[in-house]
Every structure is written in structure tokens, then in C-alpha cells.
Amino acid sequence: MSQRTLELGFSGHSEERRVEVPPDAPPPWDLRSDLKVAGKPHPRLEARLKVTGAARYTADQRLPGMIFAGAVRSPHAHARVRRLDLSRAKKLPGVLYSEAYPQREVRYAGQAVAALAAESEQVLDDALALVEVDYEVLPHVVRTEDALAEDAPAVAGRRNVRQGRGMRRGSLRRVEEAHARADVVLTREYRTQVQTHTCLEPHGSVARWEGDRLTVWASTQATFAFRQTLARALGISAAQVEVITEHMGGGFGSKFGADAWDVFAARAARATGRPCFFMLDRRAEHLVAGNRPDSIQRCTFSVRRDGKLLGAQVTSHGTAGLGRGAGVLNPAIYAFEATYSDQYDVLTHAGSARAFRAPRHPQGVFALEGMLDELAEAIGMDPLELRRKNDPHPVRQAQYDVGAEAIGWSRRKPSGSSPGPLKRGLGVAAARWAHNARPGTAVRCRIGRDGSVLVANGSQDIGTGTRTILAQIVAEELGLPLAAVEVRLGRTRDPYGHGSGGSVTAPSIAPPARRAAYACRQRLLAAVAAALGCEAESLSLREGRVHGAERELSFAAACGLLPTESIEATATGGPEDMSYPSFTREVAGVQFAEVEVDAELGTVRVVKVVAVQDCGLVANPLLARSQINGGVLQGISYALHEERILDARTGDMLNANLLDYKILGAREVPEIVAIPFSVANGRTSTGMSSLGEPPTVPTAGAVANAVANAIGARVRSLPITPEKVLAAIAEAERTRRASDGEKKKKKKKRIF
Amino acid sequence: MRSFAYLRAESFPAASAALETPESLPKAAGTDLLDLLKERVVEPAALVDLSRIERAQSDPGVLSALATLAELAEDEGIRRDFPALHAAARQAATPQIRNRGTLGGNLCQVSRCPYLRRAGASCFKRDGSPCGALLPGGFDRTHAIFDVGPCACAHPSSLAPALIALGARVRLVRGEERRVLALEELYAPPAPGRLGDVALRPGELVEAVLLEASPRSRNSVYLEMRERESFDFALVSVAAAVELREGRVRSVRVACGAVAPRPRRMREVEAALRGRPLDAESIAGAADAARVAARPLRSNGFKATILHRLCVRALEELRQ
Numbered sequence A: 001m002s003q004r005t006l007e008l009g010f011s012g013h014s015e016e017r018r019v020e021v022p023p024d025a026p027p028p029w030d031l032r033s034d035l036k037v038a039g040k041p042h043p044r045l046e047a048r049l050k051v052t053g054a055a056r057y058t059a060d061q062r063l064p065g066m067i068f069a070g071a072v073r074s075p076h077a078h079a080r081v082r083r084l085d086l087s088r089a090k091k092l093p094g095v096l097y098s099e100a101y102p103q104r105e106v107r108y109a110g111q112a113v114a115a116l117a118a119e120s121e122q123v124l125d126d127a128l129a130l131v132e133v134d135y136e137v138l139p140h141v142v143r144t145e146d147a148l149a150e151d152a153p154a155v156a157g158r159r160n161v162r163q164g165r166g167m168r169r170g171s172l173r174r175v176e177e178a179h180a181r182a183d184v185v186l187t188r189e190y191r192t193q194v195q196t197h198t199c200l201e202p203h204g205s206v207a208r209w210e211g212d213r214l215t216v217w218a219s220t221q222a223t224f225a226f227r228q229t230l231a232r233a234l235g236i237s238a239a240q241v242e243v244i245t246e247h248m249g250g251g252f253g254s255k256f257g258a259d260a261w262d263v264f265a266a267r268a269a270r271a272t273g274r275p276c277f278f279m280l281d282r283r284a285e286h287l288v289a290g291n292r293p294d295s296i297q298r299c300t301f302s303v304r305r306d307g308k309l310l311g312a313q314v315t316s317h318g319t320a321g322l323g324r325g326a327g328v329l330n331p332a333i334y335a336f337e338a339t340y341s342d343q344y345d346v347l348t349h350a351g352s353a354r355a356f357r358a359p360r361h362p363q364g365v366f367a368l369e370g371m372l373d374e375l376a377e378a379i380g381m382d383p384l385e386l387r388r389k390n391d392p393h394p395v396r397q398a399q400y401d402v403g404a405e406a407i408g409w410s411r412r413k414p415s416g417s418s419p420g421p422l423k424r425g426l427g428v429a430a431a432r433w434a435h436n437a438r439p440g441t442a443v444r445c446r447i448g449r450d451g452s453v454l455v456a457n458g459s460q461d462i463g464t465g466t467r468t469i470l471a472q473i474v475a476e477e478l479g480l481p482l483a484a485v486e487v488r489l490g491r492t493r494d495p496y497g498h499g500s501g502g503s504v505t506a507p508s509i510a511p512p513a514r515r516a517a518y519a520c521r522q523r524l525l526a527a528v529a530a531a532l533g534c535e536a537e538s539l540s541l542r543e544g545r546v547h548g549a550e551r552e553l554s555f556a557a558a559c560g561l562l563p564t565e566s567i568e569a570t571a572t573g574g575p576e577d578m579s580y581p582s583f584t585r586e587v588a589g590v591q592f593a594e595v596e597v598d599a600e601l602g603t604v605r606v607v608k609v610v611a612v613q614d615c616g617l618v619a620n621p622l623l624a625r626s627q628i629n630g631g632v633l634q635g636i637s638y639a640l641h642e643e644r645i646l647d648a649r650t651g652d653m654l655n656a657n658l659l660d661y662k663i664l665g666a667r668e669v670p671e672i673v674a675i676p677f678s679v680a681n682g683r684t685s686t687g688m689s690s691l692g693e694p695p696t697v698p699t700a701g702a703v704a705n706a707v708a709n710a711i712g713a714r715v716r717s718l719p720i721t722p723e724k725v726l727a728a729i730a731e732a733e734r735t736r737r738a739s740d741g742e743k744k745k746k747k748k749k750r751i752f
Numbered sequence B: 001m002r003s004f005a006y007l008r009a010e011s012f013p014a015a016s017a018a019l020e021t022p023e024s025l026p027k028a029a030g031t032d033l034l035d036l037l038k039e040r041v042v043e044p045a046a047l048v049d050l051s052r053i054e055r056a057q058s059d060p061g062v063l064s065a066l067a068t069l070a071e072l073a074e075d076e077g078i079r080r081d082f083p084a085l086h087a088a089a090r091q092a093a094t095p096q097i098r099n100r101g102t103l104g105g106n107l108c109q110v111s112r113c114p115y116l117r118r119a120g121a122s123c124f125k126r127d128g129s130p131c132g133a134l135l136p137g138g139f140d141r142t143h144a145i146f147d148v149g150p151c152a153c154a155h156p157s158s159l160a161p162a163l164i165a166l167g168a169r170v171r172l173v174r175g176e177e178r179r180v181l182a183l184e185e186l187y188a189p190p191a192p193g194r195l196g197d198v199a200l201r202p203g204e205l206v207e208a209v210l211l212e213a214s215p216r217s218r219n220s221v222y223l224e225m226r227e228r229e230s231f232d233f234a235l236v237s238v239a240a241a242v243e244l245r246e247g248r249v250r251s252v253r254v255a256c257g258a259v260a261p262r263p264r265r266m267r268e269v270e271a272a273l274r275g276r277p278l279d280a281e282s283i284a285g286a287a288d289a290a291r292v293a294a295r296p297l298r299s300n301g302f303k304a305t306i307l308h309r310l311c312v313r314a315l316e317e318l319r320q
Ligand SMILES: Cc1cc2nc3c(=O)[nH]c(=O)nc-3n(C[C@H](O)[C@H](O)[C@H](O)COP(=O)(O)OP(=O)(O)OC[C@H]3O[C@@H](n4cnc5c(N)ncnc54)[C@H](O)[C@@H]3O)c2cc1C
Pocket: A659, B025, B026, B027, B028, B029, B030, B031, B032, B033, B034, B050, B065, B069, B091, B092, B093, B094, B097, B100, B101, B102, B103, B104, B105, B106, B107, B108, B109, B110, B156, B157, B158, B159, B196, B204, B205, B206, B207, B231, B232, B233, B234
């Protein structure tokens, strides 16, 4: 162990910390580290491939002899399958394989009842239309509110409303005591919608057998979990399966393992001896591949006139369809004296939810931040001031300043005071995330005698820039330019890596990558020292050269001195260099939004978003901004447009396409000022924090607050559609007129 | 989609003759038709492709049915003489669709009603079954606020109201026969099997749209409200053309889209303006008149409010 003193924190707010560094690990990077490649704005390595269309995604695979698979899906939310007849379909020339799933009941629209594989997409399409299914339609319920009713059809078991473990937190008694001491207590209901993941690349895979070995190209955010679940479903060993994910077209939490369609593709490929392609179509994407649950959040919050937040109480109901996990997180961003939350899953006849970029957070923050603004309004305090007063986190305190300056918060006018039909407004919201670095990821680094450097890990780059970050880390450690390092990702024959969920990937993969490179570096320098007859400690690696006391030589020449063809080290992330005492365990973020509302038509345009996001040490400012931009865009889309619409009568989805299910498009993109905020937290040897999810957490809250500021009325329900804006304005006008009437009456009384 | 025979027509009369084949449909660019084929909402045995028909030398007052929306949007003469059409064509759909989609296809396109576009859903217009939007619990948010009968759909074309306000006529062709109709007469009330809501006879095609430039057409405007700027249809659209003489409205035409099963000529608005000065008062009165006949459904009352406000804005723009 060696002792090191680190300077942690952020500029203007740093502190020194002494840590013990294991002998075979590099000392953690901190504020003093002078990095040359890591932390620099390198464009992502595969950028050219992606923008020219040369990058091959799973959906682009076309293998010789490949066949195509698809499913017959129930149009009913709840039905009994009386008869399922594949005979006509199977007779169609070119139909090669089929499976029937004669489950007694289908319980959501979109559930598969049969699947087929055929020579071509056209034959497949014709064959699917020939499958005859006779359904006995049963009572269903697809809306959360309807499912809460006493006489609602039971979805599973007796009760539709369930409370899982951990879904009741805090102390109701303490919250009520806090409310009792408050000057203002508000009770409001906030609602959010079901959002589907809408990955541009659909779910699915291409399977090919060679003997008893299976290769699968998969659109997955967890190659190893995919391999495991697929092998288990097929009853083979994971060692027989190789999963390949070279490029990924979006997952957002919905692609963590092999799904029924992937298993079908593998079985069809085995049965026919031909590679099989099964990617979902857009309708199935919306129906069966996951979603973010909706929520009805009843909030009672209280505050003292001086701005001290007292009690926060939230009761929420939401549906994850047939699945669970519809709770919301109104995270402890602010220091309330007491909090209490009571959360319920409501079962409905709809496709199950899956993890979705910051599960439970955006919906919770939308309500929390709305309530904060309502309290601020009630006590006549600037909303930013209220947050500053109650936010204990030093990083966010600094971010409030940076963000307020960038958006021009001082321009903010009192709510509803913007004249004319086009009204501008400003809003703010904050986010909190955990610093999720998980041990267990392994990275192999190999230096060849020819001077080549290869870094390999079997997990995937889901678009977050993992490949580029790995190259940067290793290049930094070896004193090389980025281009000297080759990265291989997305093949399960390489060392293990976690699924990309919880924003763990970069923070978990960077420390072992650095450590593997560090080990190779030590061995390379030892070999050079032996060849030159000097001490390894007297040598250093910088700018592509080995520097000694007397002489220096190029990296390639140094590698030429290796006694073996190559040297190789595999490091696995472990507690030794991933859990140093850190500056903070929390990832902090703040966003400001400016909107323009057409108060006559109800349309909302987001003009500008400032997103200040704690990234730990910024791995790469371009990639960091790209993550922030993506989070903000998805957040705006959630705030204003996206919503799964199920027909109450049939339970079928009415907007299962990309025209009626509205995701924001190019014309809706505002000016985004993404400010990666660097914090040396010292937790791991590389200091990178979780960044994939947190930037989407506060956006909807900030936009909603800006809308309320613009129109002087609050829309408490997402998405903020024109009719909701118009209704809120009309309601506020009615209230104002009523209270004006009151005042006039009172005045008159006084006159009399 | 079901497999079909594909016929490429050389001329409108030839296309019309080819359409005598039972279960055949005309296809222009296919930007609307292809979606319907893929969803198996229509399953024709044959498609007659119009898109390769040689276009006649263009005459400024004659717009070929095969003109693309992009061509209309970029045409200087249209911009000058028919600003409402220019605006409608420029805003419609997406650049990609405007580059391919044709005027004829736009006028004959099929409603965006989600029940109509889902094979198997209940829909009066598709097969005479009860209207899914009007059934209890049905989705009617984007639907009609006027003239709701057995079908409640909103007409999707944004070019149609602009052209109606401009007094356009359509030239139809059937074999060697031709006839000319006022554009509003092209549209017929919803009837089962008549997906595009057009009163064309079997084999009849839209060949051209006829326009006459006038002081009224030059003083025209088209405004629409949609939820998303990129890639979307209007929730309400308003087109108006006004000729003012000595400060008074000498002639006026107003039409709206997306508020009724057919593009809707707004005669009550026209009546409220004719002969009066175009001022804040008459405009307010005209906008009020616009929604007098509106009968919103359960969840689309906001469309009447938006219609009212768009009418005010459109007419304000024509005050000169
Ligand atoms: C995402 C999206 C957004 C859109 N937004 C808008 C919008 O904002 N405003 C708007 O107005 N439109 C909009 N559209 C519709 C678009 O304008 C039409 O799809 C296009 O104009 C149709 O032209 P087409 O040549 O592709 O027609 P096709 O798809 O080839 O044909 C459409 C229909 O018309 C029939 N048809 C075609 N030509 C003739 C003819 N000459 N005579 C008789 N019948 C004919 C066909 O049989 C078919 O039923 C949008 C479409 C999409 C996909």
C-alpha cells in the first residue's frame, strides 16, 4: 500500500483526502491530475461509421440463407383462445417453422399466440395473416383509474392494487407533525403518462448455428445476460453461445436479456439449419417491449413562511401493466424535516413495464418540483431561492449559480405576467442520482511486440461512448495517442462486463481498463529496463515514447524489446480501486428551461434548456454533452408529446406507430446548453460518474415549471398538451374572476 | 401486405381504363397508400401506378395532380397569386414526403383515424361497423367537431381547405371523359368502403386542379395548429381569401381542415364578413360564427377554441 493525498471536489470547492493505494493499482485521478487523452473532447470512434451508414447494427444483418420470423399477436387485451389453427399458414410454400402458444388466456393486446419463420419477409407476412385464431373476448381493464374501481375486472389474483416491499417509506406521524407547524400546506394531484421506450432499432436478434455452437447478433444492452438467459431457455450451456453486439440502436432499459422472440429465432434456426432473423415491428415495440409506468401522485407538502421545507407526503398509484414496479421516486433532493411515501402498483391488461432511463425518477421529480414551485408561489419566494435554501448538496448549490447565469434567471418575471398571446417563462428543477460503479467488470489489455495495443471487453457500447472512453483511458495510462489503441467490444468471448443499466457502464469499466493498462505498462517498462540494463523506476511512458535517464525510444521500439510475442493483463474491477472514500456518493444535476407558450392555441415550444450535470471527472466533454443532450431531448419529449393511448373498449393501442405516438422531432429541438460539471469525487481510480440516466430526470419538471411561469396556471399532468394548457388558463381565469368578484364585493361593503 | 399486380400507366385515360379491373386502386407516390397496404386496411388485387405519367406542359392555372407538394411550395407564381396554397404546401408533412407526395394523392388521402387504419377495429367508414371513435370509451380527441354522423373523422388534407378558399376546381378523368367540379364537391359524406371520402366514379381520377388568380386569391392565408412542428398533421387548419374594396369585404371564402369528415367550407364565417369592413369587430363576429355549428365530442372541445382563435389570426392577416 502506498499513501497518496488527493485533491477532491470541484473548482472553488476542494478538499484534501489521504488514501491508501494498493501496490498493483494506479493512484486515483484527482483535480491535480494533468491528463492528456482522458477527459479530452475526442469524437466517438465509430462516429464516421454511424453517420455514413457503414455501422452494421443487428437489424442490418443479412446472412446467406437467412430466414425471417414474426409473431401473431392478440388484438384483445383479455381473451381466451378457443381455437388456434396454423394449418393454412403452414401450407404456404416457404413457411419453414412454426410454434403455437396455446396458452388459455391472453392478458394484453400484443401478446403472441403463435410465431412463424419463412423464406422471405413477404411469405412471412402472408403466412401470419393466414393463422386462424378464435378468441373469446373477456372483460379487461387497461386504464389505471378504471382498474382502481371496486368492480373492475381482476387482472391477476383478487386485487388489482398491490403494494410491494419497500413501497411504504418514512413516517406519516412525523410528516403530519411537520405539516402542523407549517404556514402553508398544499395538497395537489400530479399525473404522468405511460411512455414507451421507442428505441429506433427495435428489439430482436439474428441466430446462426454451426454444429452445436450458436452465434447470435443481438440488439441488447447486456450481452452477457442475453447469453445467459438465451442458453437457459434453450437448455444449453452459455459456453456454446457467442453474443455479438457491435453497435446498438437504443435500449433505454428495455433490452436486458433474451426475450421470447430471441428464443424463437434460435429454435427456428436450429430446426431449419438456416440463420434466422427476428426483429420486432414498430407496433410490437410499443406493445410488448416495455414502457415507463404512469402515475397518479397525491402530494401534500408544507413549508414555513421563511422557506424552510417541512413535510412531504406522496401517495402514488401507477400501472406497470401486468408487471410490477410502478412506484415513483420523489428523491431526497431537498432537506424536508419529514417525508412519507406510500406507493401502489395497479395491475392492468397491458404490456409489462421495463426499466426505462432512470426508472421512477422523472415522474417523481415532475411532482416534487411542481410542488416546490407551488409552495414558493404560495409564500411569495423565488423558486430558485427556495431550492437554494433547502438543498444540502454543495455541488448542486454551485450548479444553481452556473445554470441561473446561463439561462438568465434574473429575467424571470412573476408567473402569468407575460403580456400578449406568446408568453415566455422560466423554470428550474434538480436531479439526484447515485454514483454507480459496480465491481466485477473485467478488461483485458494486450500489447504486441509490433507495438499494437488492444483493449477488449465483452459488453456493449449502447451509444454512450464506452468504446471511446476505453481507448482514452488506456491511451492515457500508456502515454499514447488515442489512435494507437484498438478497442474490441460486444463479443461475449471477451471478458465479462455488466449490462448497461443504472448508468454503471463507464464508471465500472474504466477502473479495470486503467488497471489492466497499468499492469501492461509496468511489464513493458520492466522488459525495457532489462534490455537496457537500467531500473524500471527510472523509465516513464509519455507522448508515445519511453523516457529513461540517458536515452529515450519510441513506444514501438520499446515493444520490440519484449521477450514474448505480446504481454497481456486482465484486471477485474474490485473494491481496492473502486471504493475509495469519496467526496460525494451522489450525482447532482440541475436544469433550467425557457419556454414560449402560445396561450391562445395552447402550444408549448421549449426555447432553451440549460443542463448542468455532475459527471464525476468528465471522461470526454463531447460524449458527456451528447449524453446530456439525449437526456434533455427525451425529457422534453416526455414532458410535451409522448403518451401510450390504449382504447378503453378493446384494450388495443391506438398509436402504436411513430406518427401518432409522438416523439420530439428535429424542429422541436431547442437550444441546449449542456454543461458537464466536473467533480473529482475520488471514488474510483478514474473518477467517472454515472451519466446515462441523470440528465433526463429533471427535464420534464423544469419544462412544466417554465410553462406555469409563462401562463400563470399549472398543468399537473404529462404530457403538457394544448388542451391541458388551454384548460389550465381558463381555470385560472375563472378563479381570478371569482376572487376579483369577491374583492369587489368586499370593497363595496366597505364603501357602504 | 397482400401481393398485388402492378400496372404502370402511361396516361390518365389509360390509367382510368386499367382501373376497370376489379379490386384495383390508383397509386401516385404511395406515401399514404403504402401504409394502408402494409396494415392490410386495403388489399387491392392490382395497383395502377400514376407516377410515371408524362405531365402536360404546365399552364399557370392548371396544377397537375402529379405535382409534388415540394413543387407547389417552391413555385414563385403560387407564392405570389395563391399564398394560402403556398403556405399549406410548405408546412405539410415532412421534407421527404413533400418531395414525393402528390397533389392528387393529398386531396384523396385517407383519414388518420386510428380505428380506420387498424384492420379489425370497429369503423363505419371501413366496413359499416359502429364508429370506434364514437363508441363508449373511444378515442375522439383528434376527431371532428362539425358534421359528425355515423363517422366522426377529421379530414387530414391541409391543401384541400387552402384550395377551397382559393375557389379551386378539379378536373376529373374517366376513360376519355372529363368533367370539372368545384373542389368542395369532390368530397362526399362518409360511406362504408369510401375511405378517401371522394365522390369519384369507378375508374375516375383527379387529373388536375384549376385555379384562377384574382385580387382575392392574392389576399389569402392559411394557418394551422399542430402539436409537433416536425412530422405531424394539423389539429385544426383555417384558410381564408378576402377581396376588399373601399374598405369592405367584397368577396370572401373561408374553409377549414381537420374539423369535419370533409374539408369544410365555412359559409357562416363568410356571411358574417361579406359587405362589412374587415375590422376587429367583424373579425370577432366571424370567428364566433365559426364555432356556432360546432358540436365537439367528449374530448375535443379544445378544437373549437383553437378554431375560433385561428380564424381571428387568419382574418387579421388579411386586413392589409
Ligand atoms: C408523416 C406524415 C405527415 C403528413 N402531414 C400532412 C399534412 O400536414 N398535411 C397534409 O395535407 N398531408 C399530410 N400528409 C399526407 C401527405 O401529404 C400525403 O400522404 C401525400 O400528399 C399523398 O400523396 P401520394 O402521391 O403519396 O398519394 P398516394 O399515397 O399514392 O395516394 C393516396 C390516395 O389517393 C389516391 N390517389 C392518388 N392519386 C390520385 C389521383 N390522381 N386521383 C384519384 N385518386 C388518387 C390513392 O388511391 C390513395 O388512396 C402527411 C403524411 C405523412 C406520412
